[in-house]
Amino acid sequence: MRLGGTVCCNNPAEWEEKLVQSGFRAITAPFTCETPREEIQRLLRITEKHDVAIAEVGVWKNVFDPAEGRTNLEYAVRQLKLADELSIPCCVNIAGTESTAGWDAADRGNFTQAMYDRLVSSLREIIDRASPKKAFYCLEPMPWMLPDSPETCLQLMKDVDRKQFAVHMDFVNIINCPRRFLDAERFIEECFRLLGPYIKSTHLKDSRMDLMRLTTVLEECSPGEGSLDFVQILKAIDRxxxxDAPVLLEHMTTFEEYRRAYDYVAGKAAEAGVGI
Known part of the structure; x- marks a missing residue:
């Protein structure tokens, strides 16, 4: 696998230095469709120089926002076009919500049949308008938004019925109940077994549950700070x-946090006999 994460720095020269220091072999795109083309080309030359794959282009906008939904959908189309132009395999977003509480809010409406139908329609529109040949549009699974299980991912692929719709894997996001947490390695194995042929990018992090509080409190954390068995997880990913599949660490705030997480996972990969 190509293990990596996100490298943040405003200056391209400093960004290259951080990229090399990170040891990452895969990264999230450090640009968007709104980035000047000359800057994109400079960043691409840096990644090519150091044999680092750009694994995914993020959208991270709510296409169902009551006020900005159409603008956000247009942005998703443009991001997918950019990913396709640059042969970046994954353009990823979340499904979205009609809630006014936030772009990724939990809401009872997220699971209605009407929302499901609207989601299928929006995915078809984005893919049809962008008409990608190399890139795939993907949804990151979420704990309170579709897709929230490997089975839902498969059903969405069937209903969207577009060749360039695929899967983004974030298994920690859908370890959203005690049953999945307490049998996490079996659940993660099932995610990769069912969805492996369709996965274009994977996010890697840990999960922990507070065993002293009622009711259930689950939270993500950096690898090594939770309860997941990374030897078994890395073996499943490798299997x-x-x-050369990209596997990206995420949601750390500093370079040092990413470095520690990378070193922890690299150590577990060596223990598992998995190449990174």
Whole structure:
């Protein structure tokens, strides 16, 4: 696998230095469709120089926002076009919500049949308008938004019925109940077994549950700070995904936090006999 994460720095020269220091072999795109083309080309030359794959282009906008939904959908189309133009395999977003509480809010409406139908329609529109040949549009699974299980991912792929719609894997996001947490390695294995052929990018993090509080409190955390068995997880990723599949650490706030997480996972990969 190509293990990596996100490198943040405003100056391209400093960004290159941080990229090299990170040891990352895969990264999230450090640009968007609104970035000047000359800057994009400079960043691409840096990644090519150091044999670092750009694994995914993020959208991270709510296409169902009551006020900005159409503008956000247009942005999703443009991001997918950019990913396709640059042969970046994954353009990823979340499904979205009609809630006014936030762009990724939990809301009872997220699971209605009407929302499901609207989601299928929006995914078809984005893919049809962008008409990608190399990039795939993907949804990151969420704990309180579709898709929230591997089975829902498969059903969405069937109903969207577009070749360039695929899967983004974030198994921690859908370890959203005690049953999945307490049998996490079996659940994660099932995610990769069912979805492996369709996964274009994977997010990697840990999960912990507060065993002293009622009711359930689950939270994500950096690898090594939770309860997940990374030897078994890395073996599952290696078993079901291609050897060069991108696996990205996420949601750390500093370079040092990313470095610690990378070193922890690299150590577990060596223990598991998995190449990174």
């Amino acid at each position: 079901y995904l291609p050897a």
